[in-house]
Amino acid sequence: MDWLFTFPHLDDAILTATKKSIDESFRAFTRAYGDLIETLFYPLQLFLNFCEHFMTDTPWPLILLLLLGTAWIASRSWKVVAGTFAILFVIGFLGMWTDTMKTVSMIFVSTIIAVVIGLPIGIALSRSERLRRLINPVLDIMQTMPSFVYLIPVVMLLGIGKVPGLIAVVIYALPPMIRMTDLGIRLVDRDVLEAADAFGSSSGQKLLKVQLPLAMPNIMAGINQTIMMTLAMVVVAAMIGVQGLGQPVLKAIANQYFTLGMFNGFAIVGIAVIFDRVSQAYGLRLQKHREVVHG
Amino acid sequence: MAEDAHAAFGVRIRNLYKIFGPYPERHIAAIKAGMSKAELNEKHHHVLGLRNINIEMPAGGIHVIMGLSGSGKSTLIRHINRLIDPSFGEILVGDQDVVTMAPDELRDFRRHKTAMVFQKFALLPHRTVLDNTVYGLEIQGVPRARQVDAAMRWIERVGLKGFEKRYPNQLSGGMQQRVGLARALTNDAPILLMDEAYSALDPLIRVDMQTVLLDIQKEVRKTIVFITHDLDEALRLGDQIAILRDGEVVQHGTSQDIVLNPADDYVANFVRQVNRGRVVRTASAMTALSPDAAAGLPTIAGDVTVEEAARALRAHQADALTVVDTAGKPIGRITMRDVLTTLFPMPES
Numbered sequence: 001m002d003w004l005f006t007f008p009h010l011d012d013a014i015l016t017a018t019k020k021s022i023d024e025s026f027r028a029f030t031r032a033y034g035d036l037i038e039t040l041f042y043p044l045q046l047f048l049n050f051c052e053h054f055m056t057d058t059p060w061p062l063i064l065l066l067l068l069g070t071a072w073i074a075s076r077s078w079k080v081v082a083g084t085f086a087i088l089f090v091i092g093f094l095g096m097w098t099d100t101m102k103t104v105s106m107i108f109v110s111t112i113i114a115v116v117i118g119l120p121i122g123i124a125l126s127r128s129e130r131l132r133r134l135i136n137p138v139l140d141i142m143q144t145m146p147s148f149v150y151l152i153p154v155v156m157l158l159g160i161g162k163v164p165g166l167i168a169v170v171i172y173a174l175p176p177m178i179r180m181t182d183l184g185i186r187l188v189d190r191d192v193l194e195a196a197d198a199f200g201s202s203s204g205q206k207l208l209k210v211q212l213p214l215a216m217p218n219i220m221a222g223i224n225q226t227i228m229m230t231l232a233m234v235v236v237a238a239m240i241g242v243q244g245l246g247q248p249v250l251k252a253i254a255n256q257y258f259t260l261g262m263f264n265g266f267a268i269v270g271i272a273v274i275f276d277r278v279s280q281a282y283g284l285r286l287q288k289h290r291e292v293v294h295g
Numbered sequence: 296m297a298e299d300a301h302a303a304f305g306v307r308i309r310n311l312y313k314i315f316g317p318y319p320e321r322h323i324a325a326i327k328a329g330m331s332k333a334e335l336n337e338k339h340h341h342v343l344g345l346r347n348i349n350i351e352m353p354a355g356g357i358h359v360i361m362g363l364s365g366s367g368k369s370t371l372i373r374h375i376n377r378l379i380d381p382s383f384g385e386i387l388v389g390d391q392d393v394v395t396m397a398p399d400e401l402r403d404f405r406r407h408k409t410a411m412v413f414q415k416f417a418l419l420p421h422r423t424v425l426d427n428t429v430y431g432l433e434i435q436g437v438p439r440a441r442q443v444d445a446a447m448r449w450i451e452r453v454g455l456k457g458f459e460k461r462y463p464n465q466l467s468g469g470m471q472q473r474v475g476l477a478r479a480l481t482n483d484a485p486i487l488l489m490d491e492a493y494s495a496l497d498p499l500i501r502v503d504m505q506t507v508l509l510d511i512q513k514e515v516r517k518t519i520v521f522i523t524h525d526l527d528e529a530l531r532l533g534d535q536i537a538i539l540r541d542g543e544v545v546q547h548g549t550s551q552d553i554v555l556n557p558a559d560d561y562v563a564n565f566v567r568q569v570n571r572g573r574v575v576r577t578a579s580a581m582t583a584l585s586p587d588a589a590a591g592l593p594t595i596a597g598d599v600t601v602e603e604a605a606r607a608l609r610a611h612q613a614d615a616l617t618v619v620d621t622a623g624k625p626i627g628r629i630t631m632r633d634v635l636t637t638l639f640p641m642p643e644s
Binding site: 205 | 376402431
């Protein structure tokens with residue numbers, strides 16, 4: 001009756017051998033190509049360093065002004081600017097300014113990369129049903145696979161540092177950008193597309209002048225989601241050496257520093273609130289034309 | 296000059312068939328041999344959109360295609376700029392066959408030869424009235440200053456001056472369709488396609504927009520193809536009217552032909568609802584000029600409506616009027632009895 005209580009499985013020896021051989025071949029691959037891949041990502045490293053230095057080396061009043069100015073340009077709302085100031089002030093006052101700036105820089109770069117990769121893929125998906133069927137399961141995996149799992153090959157290839165952290169964050173944050181771009185373009189009114197065709201638009205003109213502008217509310221929602229997801233990854237990324245608000249949290253977990261954990265946790269929440277409100281206000285402003293509906 | 300250029304762009308539709316479904320080419324022969332729409336649908340699950348359409352639309356006229364929903368009229372107009380590909384047939388615009396155009400030729404044709412107005416307006420909601428109006432020229436790559444010049448002229452002409460900076464959502468339906476019309480006219484294409492352009496508008500605004508179109512047409516003399524389900528609209532606008540039913544043309548002629556000699560019961564049924572006094576011309580209602588006709592009767596032109604004739608008879612307190620042609624030559628005589636016979640024809644026994 002023993003077989004009823006043990007699921008029939010491959011012989012342990014075979015399993016171990018299989019895992020070992022896969023590991024070995026991947027390790028061989030990293031040994032052979034690790035340097036090359038690292039070189040490929042070197043420009044990204046430079047960009048990340050540049051952004052971080054800019055945020056941390058510039059005098060804080062200038063950075064504060066820059067952030068408030070961005071909030072104003074995007075939202076045109078004094079309430080949002082005042083909220084931004086209050087949150088940044090508290091964060092700085094509690095001694096987390098530098099860590100916060102490192103995190104903001106990381107999120108900025110991750111979001112840019114996610115948009116640059118996600119937008120074209122989303123556009124491609126909206127144009128091909130077949131590609132969509134192919135990519136959709138990949139996106140599902142990217143979103144549900146525990147991030148620690150894909151940290152392993154990334155770390156094996158690139159070691160510990162900002163770039164592997166960035167890659168992990170982007171993998172996690174990319175799907176909503178792709179999905180929302182695809183959805184937004186698919187939702188564009190067919191009558192309007194027909195009109196664009198009737199006037200002889202080329203497919204590029206249709207994309208730039210009709211589809212993307214009309215998909216913008218959804219694309220903005222995708223960017224907003226992407227930002228939120230990069231923030232969610234801050235602590236995980238800290239495990240592979242990304243500096244910022246994540247590292248004190250890790251320290252707090254290891255040493256049971258309750259207050260340190262709380263402070264840094266709330267700082268993450270704080271910048272999440274800033275990013276969210278500012279990007280949403282900007283998205284809303286893009287749709288001014290929808291507001292006044294004739295009665 | 297412009298008129299000469301436009302004169303070349305009449306539209307000739309020849310032996311046009313459209314079958315909707317995955318394999319139209321398999322059934323085209325059977326349809327040509329006379330298979331019915333119902334049979335095609337039942338046995339082969341394909342839908343017959345158009346059957347053997349032959350329409351000549353000379354340049355510079357308003358050609359109305361009338362039919363109820365499902366008659367294939369919107370399908371037909373979309374064949375002219377090939378928003379829909381035909382299953383069989385030719386669509387000749389000038390001397391070009393639209394059906395055989397390559398994609399870039401077709402794009403060029405749509406940019407320069409046609410412009411379209413849509414039932415649901417289909418304006419770009421994120422663009423202002425002005426930016427909507429310039430759209431056609433913008434994608435042609437015309438310099439912005441010229442785009443705006445042309446657009447402002449037409450915006451003013453359709454009565455939207457002062458609204459250039461508004462968004463479509465801020466305008467009423469009638470005003471939105473004026474934008475649609477201005478956008479099409481700014482393109483300055485010889486062919487104007489209007490797909491139920493006024494069907495979504497209130498009756499009063501619709502009549503208003505018909506007047507706008509007729510006025511503009513006097514200047515621009517484009518080849519206009521106008522789709523409608525409203526016979527009054529068709530009779531008011533159309534130099535030529537084609538009546539479509541189940542994808543086939545049941546009658547094609549002038550408004551006089553349609554009202555006075557309906558081809559079948561289907562058309563007769565429509566015509567019964569029409570105010571004949573405003574459609575039939577005196578020249579169609581008059582009787583022959585009798586040799587002993589008293590000279591000195593008041594005259595009336597042959598191309599005014601019977602309603603006008605009745606009004607004139609009453610104003611002159613006369614029993615009869617002499618109908619004259621455009622040169623002033625007498626061509627017939629119209630009496631109150633003729634007017635009544637026209638307005639209330641004897642039911643056919």
